[in-house]
Amino acid sequence: MITKVVHGWRVGGLVAYLMGPGRAQEHVNPRVIASWDGRDSSWQPQQTGPTEFDRELGPLIRALRAPAVAANLPEQDRDGKRGYVWHCSARVAAGDRVLTDTEWAEIARELLAGSGIASSDDVGGPRWVAIRHADDHIHIAVVLVRQDTCRRFWPSRDYPRLREAAQRIERRLGLTLTASADGTAERAPGRGEIEKARRQGREPARHELARAVRAAAVAAVDVDGFVDELRSVGYLVEIRCAPSGDPLGYKVARATDVSAWGAPVFYSGSKLAPDLSLPRLQQGWAEAERGSVAGDPVRAARRRVLAARGAVAAARRGHVVPDEGVEDVVHAANDVLTALAGSSAGLATGSEQFARASRPPRGTRPAPGPRAAGLRRIARQLVRSRRMPGASDDSTTAAVALVVALSALTREVAAWQRERGRAHQAAAAVAAARSLDRWAADRAAGGSPDGQLALDYGSTTGRPRIDRAALGPSDAPRG
Incomplete structure (x- = not known):
């Protein structure tokens, strides 16, 4: 089971998307399967029109937002911090069986409890809802504001704890076992990166850059040689330095990979793979000198x-x-x-x-x-x-x-x-x-x-x- 967490500010916009048709009409029969108060499917919005997407979302959104309104929290970023809306998607592998709504509801509760977000015995915890609109995954939307104190909170180590909870669920339900969050996997391309690569008819930039950086690192003896190796084969490289002039990090881009504004799309080494950060590369160069x-x-x-x-x-x-x-x-x-x-x-x-x-x-x-x-x-x-x-x-x-x-x-x-x-x-x-x-x-x-x-x-x-x-x-x- 793969879990992914993003933060936002507008729980209303998130619920509207999850209960809507999706970007490519991929959502089918969107429905509420679990909630913070145990009412679960009773929170399913009433249908107001001929299609399954014509529903009155107002009551659900207002209920979810109530603690945030009481805390006088905005619905947009005003301070440069992460939003208080915690959005987790949980997906099973393609070969796993189709789980029932009841099973997914229990999974939602286990993930929230395991990650430290909300437990069933904490009546003053945050408000949340789990929505399903596909066979293989669900979405959990949480407003990170306690109901009893109306205070915003941040969970501790929620990402690794979420991974551990997902693995326990896999073993309990006989699902495909996934890897631990041990930092050994390369960062996977996002949906936007994949779609962009498909339009261009080439592999995602992240994969190509990781391969090029690794080859350049093996051939180089220091930062200058590393930069020369990458530039010699057409990549863009920038080094981040401390006030003293010592290199702290780097970022790399394909010359032809630009944003909508025409700027190169750079990736830092640590975002390509855990062992491609500049300190790790420098450690390897120092070792090679001893051979x-x-x-x-x-x-x-x-x-x-x-x-x-x-x-x-x-x-x-x-x-x-x-x-x-x-x-x-x-x-x-x-x-x-x-x-x-x-x-x-x-x-x-x-x-x-x-x-x-x-x-x-x-x-x-x-x-x-x-x-x-x-x-x-x-x-x-x-x-x-x-x-x-x-x-x-x-x-x-x-x-x-x-x-x-x-x-x-x-x-x-x-x-x-x-x-x-x-x-x-x-x-x-x-x-x-x-x-x-x-x-x-x-x-x-x-x-x-x-x-x-x-x-x-x-x-x-x-x-x-x-x-x-x-x-x-x-x-x-x-x-």
């Missing part, structure tokens, strides 16, 4: 990947790895996959899948160590050498051996994550291993077309670009 330079990066990468697998396996057996944090080894392994992602679409898929499995949970501070530093350093060398995959039979063999070693490491990581109850990160690691296995098998059999070309790592379209200068006469594509 040693290898004469043959492909073979050196395989040795370091095998050592990383040994460290993860030792941690699974309960052995303490001296001077090493396994979380950081796992995260650094993704740098190696990112370094290889530009050489073929198959490896790019594996890299994107493993990214979720490699991120440490929110609040975890991985301890840096020599294995992680070596992985980050060799990843940078792989990007710079552009040797994946090589043109000769010897380097091809080394390339396949490296990818096979990475597959074994990702499977070890999957088992390690599974033992820690991180089912979704384990699944991401397994998916990455399968993608790597397919690439290695095709390449070993000589049947991987994208593995037989020298490719440019800097692609603004999200696909590898052919570096024609690196192709021999017999390799040039025809047509």
Whole structure:
């Protein structure tokens, strides 16, 4: 069950939308299924016309707003703060059964109690209503003003507590289990981003930018190099600095992605993925400086990947790895996959899948160590050498051996994550291993077309670009 919370100021406008036809006439039979006072469906607005959307909403809206009116709260933002209307949508997975109105009403109450918004035994709590207009989801509108004191309040840690409540409901009702709010997932594109991308016939900017930022971070050694890497392939980058001049953060945009006013649409690194904030990138650059330079990066990468697998396996057996944090080894392994992602679409898929499995949970501070530093350093060398995959039979063999070693490491990581109850990160690691296995098998059999070309790592379209200068006469594509 996926929950999403937004804040607003006009509960009347929210109720009118939820009880109306929707933006694309997608709402069907909108109805009140639960309320703060237990009257539930008795609050269903009376029909005033021929359609299901012709209803008298006034009594319900006035009842919900009464505590806010008593508190003299406005219906628009006057102080730059979040609105006191708490709007939560809760949706089940596509494969889950259709729940009844009674089940959804109970779910609404469990979510409100679990998030600390309202409990059934708190008669002076806020007023709220749950509305259903589709089979797979409901909406809960809450006015965050207590009825007994008419004082506005803010719930504490409502987002993570809401996620925990949703997981309890999933287990109780046998629904699809969703991930914990552990900060390992990338930020999903919003509805507006998805619709804009569909109109343009391209992927959402957020996905492309996350991939480009990760590749630039692996290739760079500092902030200036990071900016140069992104600008060299056509992205816009701005650095936010402290009064002292020290960099604090950054934001990035596609040059062709503009708002209705013609301004570039920027995304900060932390809004792309939790591990793409500037402090996290700087930590990785500092670690990479401690690694040693290898004469043959492909073979050196395989040795370091095998050592990383040994460290993860030792941690699974309960052995303490001296001077090493396994979380950081796992995260650094993704740098190696990112370094290889530009050489073929198959490896790019594996890299994107493993990214979720490699991120440490929110609040975890991985301890840096020599294995992680070596992985980050060799990843940078792989990007710079552009040797994946090589043109000769010897380097091809080394390339396949490296990818096979990475597959074994990702499977070890999957088992390690599974033992820690991180089912979704384990699944991401397994998916990455399968993608790597397919690439290695095709390449070993000589049947991987994208593995037989020298490719440019800097692609603004999200696909590898052919570096024609690196192709021999017999390799040039025809047509």
